Structure formats: C-alpha cells, structure tokens
Amino acid sequence: MTKIYRFISFEVFIDMLIRKSLTFVHPTAWDDPYELKLLENNLKQIIGSSSSIADEGTLGAILEHIISKKLYCQSWTKLNESDALWRIYNHHNTSVRIETDLNKISKLEGVEAIEVNYVDDLDITSTDSFYGMIVTKREVFSHEREIRLVTHYKFSGKEDVVEYSNDFLKLSGDSRLFNKFEIYEIDEGIDRIISKLNYTIEDKTTQINYGHIENFIESVMLNPFAPSWFEDTLRMVCEVFDIKFLGKSKIYKLNE
Numbered sequence: 001m002t003k004i005y006r007f008i009s010f011e012v013f014i015d016m017l018i019r020k021s022l023t024f025v026h027p028t029a030w031d032d033p034y035e036l037k038l039l040e041n042n043l044k045q046i047i048g049s050s051s052s053i054a055d056e057g058t059l060g061a062i063l064e065h066i067i068s069k070k071l072y073c074q075s076w077t078k079l080n081e082s083d084a085l086w087r088i089y090n091h092h093n094t095s096v097r098i099e100t101d102l103n104k105i106s107k108l109e110g111v112e113a114i115e116v117n118y119v120d121d122l123d124i125t126s127t128d129s130f131y132g133m134i135v136t137k138r139e140v141f142s143h144e145r146e147i148r149l150v151t152h153y154k155f156s157g158k159e160d161v162v163e164y165s166n167d168f169l170k171l172s173g174d175s176r177l178f179n180k181f182e183i184y185e186i187d188e189g190i191d192r193i194i195s196k197l198n199y200t201i202e203d204k205t206t207q208i209n210y211g212h213i214e215n216f217i218e219s220v221m222l223n224p225f226a227p228s229w230f231e232d233t234l235r236m237v238c239e240v241f242d243i244k245f246l247g248k249s250k251i252y253k254l255n256e
Helices: 010-019 037-048 056-069 083-088 130-134 139-144 158-165 186-196 228-240
Strands: 003-008 021-025 071-077 096-101 112-115 117-119 136-138 146-152 169-171 181-183 205-209 219-222 244-248
Touching: 003 010, 003 083, 010 021, 010 096, 010 228, 021 146, 037 130, 071 205, 117 139, 130 136, 130 146, 136 139, 219 228, 228 244
Parallel strands: 117 136, 219 244
Antiparallel strands: 003 071, 003 096, 021 071, 021 205, 071 146, 096 219, 112 146, 169 181
16 A cells, blocks of 8 residues: 555544545646646647637647646645754644545545656746646655545536536537637636636635545644644544544654
8 A cells, every 4th residue: 555644733623523524726826836836837828829629639628627627636745754854844833643544535425646746947848638737846846745535527528528628619510529629718718618617716625525534534643843732632533533643753852
C-alpha cells in the first residue's frame, strides 16, 4: 500500500470527522496564482486561433473550459513528515497529520489521485494531457512531494455533450457531433454553458464523502510544538472516533 498524508488544522480535522467527507477546493482559491496556468494558456491558444468553422480541437478546448470551471482538488503528500511541512501547516502549533493509503482513495467516488510534476518554467512546459495541465507546478514547491486528488464534472456520453454544447455550438448541415461546428458569440456561449451546469463563482468547494470506506483515516499525529493539554484533547477525540493516535511528532527528539 502506498501511504499518503495530509497536514491540516484541528478545526478541519473535526469537520472531516463530523461530516465524514473531504473538502475539495477550486484551484482559484489557492494561494499560488500559477495554478491552472497551463490549462488557461491552452484554451486561449486554441480558442483564440479559431476561425468561423471549428474542428474537434476547438470543441475539446471548450469542454476543457467547462471542466476547469467544475474542477476541485485536494492536496496530500508522499512525505510522512518534514520540518517544512510542520512549519508551513502550523496552525498555531495545533495542526495534525492524517494518514491513509491510495487504495482507499481509489474508492472515493469520481476522484483521481495524481502525482504532481514539478518543472522549472511553466511557460515552456508542453503537455497534451488534461490532467497534465492541472498537476504541473513550479519547482519551488517540489519539497511538498504532492499527490493531488482531483474531481471534476464528467460527461456521460455524446448525448450529454450535445445537451451542454448546443447553447454554444451550432451544428453544421450534416449534424454529426465531432465533425464541424460553427462558432458564434463565443464568450456569451461559454457563460450560458457554465450557467447550465449551475456553476457560480461562489462555488469554491465541494464535498466528497468517505463514510463508506472503513478506517479511511488510519492514524493521526499531532504537531511537535503542541502543548501537552492539547495532546490530551486530541487523544480523547481519536478515542471517540476509534482512530489510531500516534501522539506528538518526534521529529525534533534526539535518538528517535
């Protein structure tokens, strides 16, 4: 089993336990302004170069745009712990580290676990893969060794594509979906499709349930700087929810 870890605040941990779900966040809510840059550049290049008649590539770009607006992620790491992670995700010395494995992640509905690729320069990075565009980060973040959990709107088939595309695309005379399309009012068309998917800018998070997975959280470890009284509190919480509690991190203890 490949173990992965997530460093979170005590409040987020409690919320997870009560809801039995994980909170996924749209990348536009993250601190790094470069998130989704590759995807956005790809869309601008394809749509910007379109003539009055679009081919499959343009349709693909439009669908990628829709998906990107319904895209949500959550960050985990392959590192069991590090000085940098405890300090970055400190949360007033009361942060916790939760542990699970990729086999359990695979049981989450509609979720993909993808290892992040770190590059020197996003501007010269090339990838044809949709997932490749959303799991590429700058080398400056390589210390995170991130595993990114991704969930997004997925079309169920050609009929589904037609339903969500007709407001944006006008079928040509032969009416075959993946042949040729005439583009009209491109910006308004995208807005209409997004509206049809019930997307609003306020939809920055979505919940993914894990209640059906036995022992999803395998263990909990406490920030090494946490006060003793807080360690007792966390121990009691873990006992109530029957989760293995590892105590405080010993990363700064000699001979351990």
